[in-house]
Amino acid sequence: MIDDLRSLPSGTRIKADVCVIGAGIAGISLARELAQFGLQVCLVEGGGLDYEADSQALYDGQSVGETVSLLGGRLRYFGGSGNHWGGRCATLDPIDLRRRAWVPMSGWPMQRSDLQPYYDRAAVVAGFAAPWQSDTQTIAELGARLPGVDSAVLQPFLWRYAAAAPGGNAIFNWADAYQRELRAARDVRVLVHANFQGFTTRAGERGRVDSLTVASLSGSTASIVAGSYVVSCGGIENARLLLLAAERGGGGFGSDHDVLGRYFAQHSMAIPATIYSSSDRMAVLQEQYNILKLPDRREVEIGLALSAAAQEEHQVLNCSAYLEYLGDPASGLALAQEVWRSLLQGRWPDDMGDKAAGIAADLPEVLGGLRRRLAAGHTLSREGAKGIPSRSAQVRLWIEQAPDPRSRIALASERDRLGLRRVKVDWRFSELERTTAATMARLIGTEFARLDIGRCKFEPWVLGNAIALSEALTESFHYTGATRMSEDPAVGVVDADCRVHGMRNLYVAGSSVFSTAGQVSPTFTIVALALRLADRLRDAHARQL
Amino acid sequence: MLGAAQALWSRRLWPEGKPRVERHLAAWLQDMNRVVFADVEAISALGSRYAAQTRDDVQGLPHAALGAERLSQGRLQELADRIALDWRQHHVVVVDGWLLARTEARLCSIVWSARGGTDT
Numbered sequence: 001m002i003d004d005l006r007s008l009p010s011g012t013r014i015k016a017d018v019c020v021i022g023a024g025i026a027g028i029s030l031a032r033e034l035a036q037f038g039l040q041v042c043l044v045e046g047g048g049l050d051y052e053a054d055s056q057a058l059y060d061g062q063s064v065g066e067t068v069s070l071l072g073g074r075l076r077y078f079g080g081s082g083n084h085w086g087g088r089c090a091t092l093d094p095i096d097l098r099r100r101a102w103v104p105m106s107g108w109p110m111q112r113s114d115l116q117p118y119y120d121r122a123a124v125v126a127g128f129a130a131p132w133q134s135d136t137q138t139i140a141e142l143g144a145r146l147p148g149v150d151s152a153v154l155q156p157f158l159w160r161y162a163a164a165a166p167g168g169n170a171i172f173n174w175a176d177a178y179q180r181e182l183r184a185a186r187d188v189r190v191l192v193h194a195n196f197q198g199f200t201t202r203a204g205e206r207g208r209v210d211s212l213t214v215a216s217l218s219g220s221t222a223s224i225v226a227g228s229y230v231v232s233c234g235g236i237e238n239a240r241l242l243l244l245a246a247e248r249g250g251g252g253f254g255s256d257h258d259v260l261g262r263y264f265a266q267h268s269m270a271i272p273a274t275i276y277s278s279s280d281r282m283a284v285l286q287e288q289y290n291i292l293k294l295p296d297r298r299e300v301e302i303g304l305a306l307s308a309a310a311q312e313e314h315q316v317l318n319c320s321a322y323l324e325y326l327g328d329p330a331s332g333l334a335l336a337q338e339v340w341r342s343l344l345q346g347r348w349p350d351d352m353g354d355k356a357a358g359i360a361a362d363l364p365e366v367l368g369g370l371r372r373r374l375a376a377g378h379t380l381s382r383e384g385a386k387g388i389p390s391r392s393a394q395v396r397l398w399i400e401q402a403p404d405p406r407s408r409i410a411l412a413s414e415r416d417r418l419g420l421r422r423v424k425v426d427w428r429f430s431e432l433e434r435t436t437a438a439t440m441a442r443l444i445g446t447e448f449a450r451l452d453i454g455r456c457k458f459e460p461w462v463l464g465n466a467i468a469l470s471e472a473l474t475e476s477f478h479y480t481g482a483t484r485m486s487e488d489p490a491v492g493v494v495d496a497d498c499r500v501h502g503m504r505n506l507y508v509a510g511s512s513v514f515s516t517a518g519q520v521s522p523t524f525t526i527v528a529l530a531l532r533l534a535d536r537l538r539d540a541h542a543r544q545l
Numbered sequence: 546m547l548g549a550a551q552a553l554w555s556r557r558l559w560p561e562g563k564p565r566v567e568r569h570l571a572a573w574l575q576d577m578n579r580v581v582f583a584d585v586e587a588i589s590a591l592g593s594r595y596a597a598q599t600r601d602d603v604q605g606l607p608h609a610a611l612g613a614e615r616l617s618q619g620r621l622q623e624l625a626d627r628i629a630l631d632w633r634q635h636h637v638v639v640v641d642g643w644l645l646a647r648t649e650a651r652l653c654s655i656v657w658s659a660r661g662g663t664d665t
Contacts, residue, residue: 273644276580276581277580278579278580391580441644442637442639442644445637445644446632446635446637446644449632449644449646450629450632450633454580455578455580455581455643455644456643456644457642457643457644458639458642458643458644459642460642463639463642
């Protein structure tokens with residue numbers, strides 16, 4: 001069922017086996033799974049069923065380091081930030097979970113093979129067929145004939161788009177897919193407009209949560225008494241809520257070793273280089289490194305990733321690249337692309353008057369290009385469609401970040417409408433990311449030149465440290481690391497079961513538990529870990545019976 | 546590649562003050578890739594930059610004049626093979642932002658030098 005806290009008598013007390021705090025992708029996936037195990041679940045969500053400005057405003061805070069868009073990168077209502085998810089699904093590489101001597105604090109307390117069964121289950125949850133296909137299998141199914149890139153250096157890499165329906169442009173949305181199921185579920189009680197206020201702990205037993213207090217912005221309150229509690233409010237808010245709990249409780253909640261909130265990371269996104277070629281060679285590239293459709297009309301994007309061997313040889317982070325094809329730079333289509341991209345990024349384009357004149361002068365080509373894109377089934381926001389006359393393509397990178405204790409989430413002095421301290425984020429870059437970008441661009445450029453595909457020109461920022469990274473790297477909204485996983489409480493907030501160190505019945509779900517993030521969008525791993533946590537909670541409750 | 550470049554020079558294909566192979570070499574580079582090697586000016590500019598950033602590498606190239614007007618097919622094939630080997634072995638350099646095979650960069654320097662370039 002779905003209840004609204006505002007319509008319940010204030011002071012209502014709800015009992016459940018598990019209380020899941022936050023109805024985003026992790027929380028919804030976890031609640032469904034727990035209910036299927038027969039556990040009673042209370043899923044509390046601070047926002048409503050749709051976007052509300054006053055709820056979203058609770059996400060405001062301070063960004064004191066590299067720019068983090070605290071309001072733009074997150075959504076605070078049922079479905080969470082999954083409501084603006086781009087749909088990209090991919091799995092972590094084995095190397096991502098290993099300790100890498102050249103990446104300080106790397107290594108998860110589990111192997112990649114431990115995650116595989118949960119990726120297979122996550123595939124079903126995200127609307128794919130199970131088991132999860134390997135990239136090799138999918139490339140074969142696509143019939144893609146990729147250029148013979150040296151696999152010891154670079155490997156083809158696939159992002160699979162989770163679609164609401166095969167062949168459609170709509171991205172799979174957890175809220176849309178599962179709201180009806182949860183409303184009808186006998187064992188799940190969703191409580192919206194229920195904002196975290198604090199945990200209470202049993203007297204003399206700081207390591208055990210006794211109840212959760214929630215409040216609406218209108219002043220209604222409720223308490224949830226559960227056997228276990230899971231914080232699943234997103235990569236930033238998870239750390240903030242635990243910090244608030246620790247402040248109120250005089251420690252604990254994962255704060256005892258000053259790790260909580262530290263090691264905050266995102267994939268940094270960057271354009272290190274552009275590939276130039278003839279239009280005929282570029283057309284061949286466009287046929288392969290692009291968004292392609294599987295026989296069942298689901299979309300897959302093919303890019304490139306650094307091989308594990310190359311990461312080790314060059315002592316760099318994991319990194320992937322996709323190509324964004326540009327129309328001829330002076331053509332109306334290219335100008336229209338530039339304008340479109342600027343507007344998507346919230347910027348008014350430079351020299352808009354000149355660009356508008358160029359677009360008008362080339363209007364038939366612009367309209368023709370748009371028609372080709374739409375005919376190919378691509379939305380305007382997805383670049384890289386086939387059939388656009390192009391002689392150049394930007395190399396767009398997703399770069400892993402190295403764990404850095406100075407990159408952190410803390411509490412600001414300012415308080416929100418609920419009286420809780422707002423978040424303060426200090427996000428940092430490192431030179432290892434620049435080195436990684438330069439290495440990746442050089443290897444792609446070398447391989448493409450070797451194969452006579454095209455030639456690579458670097459952006460100035462990758463050639464030295466004269467240009468600040470903040471001018472080159474942008475955020476991805478993939479917030480990780482602030483409640484990182486480690487068996488050692490001195491360097492981790494949660495253990496391998498996602499249980500908060502020092503707490504008997506408090507867990508964390510979401511990308512904040514990632515020890516490191518590899519180069520892939522975190523969503524699919526978030527779901528896999530949520531399903532894994534569901535298994536652990538099922539077993540824990542079975543032991544209590 | 547150094548050997549091939551030196552061979553070019555040693556055959557005295559390029560009379561001092563009256564470059565003849567320069568255009569042939571530049572045209573050959575253009576045929577390889579017109580984006581990077583757009584014209585002789587662009588090639589010469591790359592050569593100048595490369596000479597400036599790797600003086601030791603370029604100082605090894607003899608500046609004696611060359612004699613013939615065209616490079617033989619065999620010599621050009623040797624250069625092409627050398628460039629292909631550079632790509633395979635990751636012997637690459639970045640010049641003015643462009644990723645070049647080291648042999649390409651040296652050839653650009655030869656063009657630049659033959660056109661009278663001296664400042665590095």
